[in-house]
Amino acid sequence: MANMVKAWIDGVQIEVEAGTTIIDAASKTCHAIPKLCYHPDLPATANCGVCVVEIENSPMKRACCTPVTDGMKITTNSLNLRKYRKTLVELVLSNHEVVCPTCEANNKCNLQSLANNLHCDMHNIPNMQTKRAVDDASPSIVRDMNKCIACGRCVTVCNDVQQVYALTFSGRGFKSIVTTPFDKGMNDSPCVNCGQCTVYCPTGALREKNDIDRVWDALLDPTKHVVVQEAPSIRVALAEEFGMEPGLATPGKMYAALKAIGFDSVMDTNFSADLTIMEEGTELVNRVGAGGPLPLITSCSPGWVKFMETYYPHLAANVSTAKSPMSMFGTLAKTYYAETKNIDPATIVSVAIMPCTAKKFEAQRPELSDSGYQDTDLVLTTREFIRMIKECCVDFKNVPDIQADPGMSFYTGAGTIFGATGGVMEAALRSAWFLITKTELENVEITAVRGMEGVKEVTIEIPGLGPVKFAVAHGLGNARKIMDKVSQQLADTGKCEYTFIEIMACNGGCVGGGGQPFGSDIARRARRGLGLYEEDRNLPKRRSHENPEVTKLYAEYITEGPCSPKSHKLLHTNYFERSVYSGAAVKEATHKH
C-alpha cells in the first residue's frame, strides 16, 4: 500500500498518496483550484502562477508542483489569493490579443473563462503588447504569438511528449517567446504537423491553417463536383460538441450535416481504410514470404511518416508503401470514381475531413498526385468541420441520420477502428490471418492492442508461421522508444523481434488527433476510442476483406488485386529523407516502384 498523507484543503480533510500535488489532490475534492498553464495530461510547467495557494507556516506555493505533505493546511481561496490571481490574469490579458468573439478558441479558451470567472477588469492594466507577425507559412499550423501567454504547454507537448523538438522558448524576460529553431517559422522547422500543440494550446495561439473559405469557394462554384470523405475518428468527435454523449458514433448525422453544407458526394474514408488493410495486409504477407524487409511499419499517420522521414529515414524501407486511407481515397476519387460516374476529374474537388493537422501537409505532398491531379485538394480538421456545421446552423443533435453515397463509402468494423490506437493492427490481423491461413479469425477482438498504454506488445500464434510478435505505439515519444529499439536490433543482428508495428503520431491514435476539438484530453480520447469499438461491435461486417465495395474495386478496376502493378501505381507511395533543421525533403529514402 502506498504511503498515504493526510492534509486539509479549506478545512476539509483529505487523504492522498504521498507525492500527490496539491492541485491534483484538490481536484478530487469539490474544490478545484483556478489554473491556467496546468493541464492534467502534461507535466506541470509552473509558468503562470495562478494556482498559488496559502499553506500554514509557509510562503505561498504553486499548487501544480507542490506535493501535499502530512498535516499540511492549505487554503485555496482568500482575500489575498483572489487579489493576486486577479492581478495576475489582468497582467496576462495585457499581453494578449483579446479578440474573443472571432477567435478560433472562443468558448474553449482557458484564459477567457478564467478571466471571466475571476471577474477581471480588462482596463486595470493597459495593453503592453507589441504586435508580432503571424507565422502562417506552414500548410498545417498557424502560430500567432499575439495570443500566446507563454504557458509552455506546446513546448512540453512538442519536446517531452512528442519529442519532435520543433518548439522552444527563446529570448528572455518580457521578450521571451515560443518559437521554432533559429526562429525560422513552423514551415521551416522539424515540425511534423501533428498539431498536438494546437490541441493543448489554451488560447488559440496555435491553431490549424484555416481552409474553410477555400472549401466554401469550391462548394459554391457550380462548375465543381465536390467529393468529401471523413476519417473514422470524426464520427465519434462530433457528439460532444453538440450536447450529446461524448464518444458517441454519429455517422448518419455526420453525412446529413455534410449534405446540408452542400457536398455533391458524401462518401467515407472508412472505405479506403478497409482498402488500406487489403494493400498493407497483402504487403505484410508478401514481406513475410520474401523474408523482408521486416518489421513492416504502418504508414497511415502523416505526422508519424514525416517524423520517420526526419529522424529515422534509415527505416523508410520498413514503412509500408501503402498510401494512407485519405490518399487512397483521393487518388480513387479522381480515377475510379470519376470514370465510374463519368465526371471530368479536372472538375472534381476532393475534400477530406480529418482529425489531423498533418493531413493538410500530406495532401500537399507533390508525390501524391497519381491521379494526374493533386489527389486530395483540401483538408478540413474536425474543428473546421464543426465551425461549418455551426455556420450552416445545422441542428446536429436532431438532424435525421442518412446514408452515405454509394461507391466508396461502405465500411466494415475493421475500417472504423482505424481511428483508435491499435485499430490498424487489429484490422490488419483480422485480414492477414485470412490471407495467410485461408481461414477466418474466429474472435476478431484483439483486446491486447487496445487501450491507452503508450507501447503495447502482443505475440500471436499464427498457424503456419508460429508465434509472431507485434507492437503498437501512439504518441511520437513512444514511437521513438520502439524505433530506437528496432534500429538497434537491426543494426546488431539484421533482425528484429517484431514483425509488424503500428505507429500513430498522436496519443490515443486519430481520436486524439491534432485537429480534434481544442482541449481534448486523454480521458476524452479514450471515450472516443470506445465509441469506435462500440460501432465495430454493431456492424454486420467486421473484416476488411468482406467489404463488398472493396471487392468490387478489385473485381472491376484494380483487377490484378492488392499490391499489383496498378495498385502500386495508384495506391502506394515512397518516402524522403528530411532535414532535422528545416523538415525539407533532402533526398529520396525509397523509390516508388
Add this chain to the structure above:
Amino acid sequence: MNYYRSHVLIGISDTALQAGVKDFENALRNELAKNNLQDEINILETGPLGFFGKGICMTVYPENVQYSDVKAEDVAELVQNHFLKGRPVKRLLFEESLKGQVNFNYANRIVLKNSGIIDPENIEEYIGAGGYEALEKALLEMTPNDVIDVVKASGLRGRGGAGFPTGLKWSFTAPLEAEQKYIVINADEGEPGTFKDRLIMEGDPHILLEGLTLAAYAVGASKAIIYIRGEYKLCIERLRKAILQANEYGVLGEKIFGTDFSLEVDIKVGAGAYVCGEETALIESLEGNRGNPRWKPPFPGVEGVWKMPTVVNNVETTANVPFIIKNGAEAFLQHGPAKSSGTKVYTLMGDIARPGLCEVDMGTSLRSIINEYGGGMKKGIKFKAALVGGAAGVFLPDRLLDVNMDFESLKEYAAVLGSGAILVMNENTDIVDMLWSVLRFFRHESCGKCSPCKLGTAYLYDLITKIKKGEGTKADLDQLVSIADMMQKTSFCALGQSPIMPIKSALDNFRYEFEARLNK
C-alpha cells in the same frame, strides 16, 4: 633565497590589465636593473590590493605606501625618488589625505586575508601563508561527518544572499547514496555592484579550491564545477592555473594527500544571465539548457546536476571553510553575533571616499562600514541613501544607517544582506531615477519563464518610466507596490520575488520624491 630590502606588490586586476600593467611592470624591472637594484627590490604580482585607485595600483612594503594610477612614464621618477632616495612620490600616492584614516582590517580578515599580499598565481605563497593545512587536517584527522559538524557548529551561513546554514545544507547531501555527487561553486556573481567573489578569486584562488575540496570531502563528491561569469577573464585564468598547480602538488586530483579521496574540478563559463545566479537556473545552464529556474523540491542537494545530489555554494561561503576547519568553530564564532557568525565581504561603491572591498565582522553597523572602512563620503558631499544588497536590495536613508549588518538584524528592517553590495548615494541623487534603473534591470534580466515575473517586471518598468517622465499618478504608486507584492507572492524564483524590496523601501523612505514627480 634572496633577502630584499623592499617588496613592491602590483595588483593585477582586469582594470590594471586594461591600463597596461604588464608594460608598466617590465618598465619598472628594467629601470631597477639599470640602477642595479634588482637584488634589493622585489616585484611581486598579486591580486587586488584592497583599495581601488584608478588604473595600475601598487603597494610598497615595508613602508606600506600605496600608489595609484601609475604609468610607464612614471617609472624613472619612482625609482629615482622612492627606491634610491627613499622619498615616496607624492603626486602618485593613492588618496594621500586618507592615509592612516582608512581601516583595511587585515587583522580580522578571514576570506581576504591573503588577498593583496600573496602572489595568487603561485601555490607556494598560499601554502606559505598556511594554505592547505585545513585540508590536510580534514583528510588525515577528520571524518567527513566531523567536517560537517565543525561547519555546523561554526554557524556559517550562505553568503550568496539567502543565508542558509552551510553545514545543514551539506548534511542533507552527505548521507545520500548516489553514483555521483557534485559540488557546484556559484561564481556567477551578477548582482549589480557586487564584485566580492571576483576579488576573492583574483586575489586568492587557492582559498576557493581548498574550501570546495573540503566541501566535496564532507559530502562525498568526487566532482566539482565552478560556474563562473564569462566576464571574469582573469579569475578564470587564475583558477585554471591554480587547479593545475594544486593537481601538481597533490592537494587536488587523484588520491589527495595520499588518501583515497579524489576530486576533479572543472570550470564552466557562464553566458551572462543574472538569473543563472539562482542555483537551479545555474544547474540548468550547466547542463546546457536555457537558464530557467527549476521548481524546488526536489532541492539540488537531492537532485541537482544531471539529477545527482549537488551542493551549490557561493564563492565567499566556500572561502570561509578552510579557516573554520583549521582554527575550529570557536575561532569563527569570535567574529560576528551569534546567529550570523563570521565576517562579511562588502563591495562599497558610489559617492564614497574609498570605494572597493572591505571584510568586517558580521553585525558591523552600516554607518561604520561606510565611514570607517569606506572612508566616509567623498569630500564636500552629503549622504542621502545607501542601496544595500544590490538590485534586489533596499534603499536605506541616514536614519537607518545604524542597522547592524547581519542576517537577523536586517530582517527587522525588511532588508537583506544580499550579495553585500553597498551603493552610497549623495544628496543630489534622484531616487526615482535610481528605482527606474533597478526596475529596468529586472525587466532585462527576468528569464521570462513565469508570468508574474515576465509581465510584472515589464509593467513595473512601464509604471516607473511614466512616473519618471512626470506623467504618473498616485494610483501608479499604489500599483507599483501591489504588482510587486503580487510578484513576491506568486513568482517562481527569487528574481520575481525581489522587486518589492527596492520599491517598498524607496517609497517608504523617499516617498516625497515620488510624489513631487507626479502629474498633478
